[in-house]
Amino acid sequence: MAVDIVHWNPRKPRIRGPLGWLLPKYPPVNNFGDLLGPPIVREMLRRRGLDYEKASSEGRLVAVGSIMRMARDGDVVWGTGVNGKSTALPHEFSNLDVRAVRGPLTAQFLRDRGIDVPDVYGDPGLLVGWLWPRESFDGTMKRRALTVIPNLHDVDRYKDHPGFWHPCSPLSQTIARIATSDFVVGSSLHAVVLADSFGIGSRLIRSAHEPPFKYEDYYRGTGRASFKMASDVDEALAMGGEELPGWSPDELVRAFPWDLWSLTEPNRNLW
Structure with a gap:
């Protein structure tokens, strides 16, 4: 069994219209920020001696990026955010397992839709x-x-x-x-x-x-x-530079969905 780490990396059609989806498409966009989720998740697991390919159950983990609109019912959310361009668009979910979100604006967006959200903030890119x-x-x-x-x-x-x-x-x-x-x-x-x-x-x-x-x-x-x-x-x-964040990784690390890989008590000495 494996967990699908949801991330945005589309291949866009070369021409518009229905025919464009049948013909060869452009290569994937490969915007670096949208590619961070999978390697971060894999490295987190590696450090705990866990194999990404050996999840305890199938599912989807939505992590890193402004991709909340890609979430579906039952997905686990860890550090994801809402895109400001999509706040007025439909979001096709009513039941999410939220472990952490990027920040309080995303948290409020989800709470306004009846989703339980813990006060755990941080982009996993941190x-x-x-x-x-x-x-x-x-x-x-x-x-x-x-x-x-x-x-x-x-x-x-x-x-x-x-x-x-x-x-x-x-x-x-x-x-x-x-x-x-x-x-x-x-x-x-x-x-x-x-x-x-x-x-x-x-x-x-x-x-x-x-x-x-x-x-x-x-x-x-x-x-x-x-x-x-x-x-x-x-x-x-x-x-000059913005003030650096007064932020600790501890809560975000503890909020990682270790249980998807059968680990319920992560080692506090992960680092």
Whole structure:
């Protein structure tokens, strides 16, 4: 038996209309923030000596990303958030097993729909710096003073900047690029999340395409309701880094659905 780790990585049709779904499609989007869920879950299990392929029951785990709309009845939710672009759209669930969510805005969204949500907040991307310490990336890439990672839909605005890094670059390379940077800016939420996980200064730039909902959700979930967005790279540099989160991984780790792999009492010394 196996647990399906739900994540967003579609292959879009090359032409519109019904025929587009029959013809060969574009390669998967591979937006790095949406690919983080499976490797984080697998590494969490590996550290406890558990095999991802040997779950105690079949099911779906919705983890990492603004993908709450992909949830179905009976799914387990761990650290997922709502996308501000979908708050007015139908969400096809009425019964979720919520262990943690990204932040209080997502929590309230679910509670308004009758879903029980614990007060456990945090994007699992924050665990990257604990699972793969920054020091482990020394020598993997040239150290950079600045990395600019925009949201997928903001790429054209920043692609000519000398510090630009494409959010659809290979996941391992993107993590290494962030880990070997001194300062990270951009409208990619997970660029900021991973910078926070490594203790690297970062500044969020306002997206031209993404509502502020998911950013506010994340920052409030890490105790930083007074965060400020920059309007562009120059302003981000002038503002300097946002306050690092006063956040511990303990609650999020304890909230991990270990029971899906038959472990009811996780070792507190996971790290």
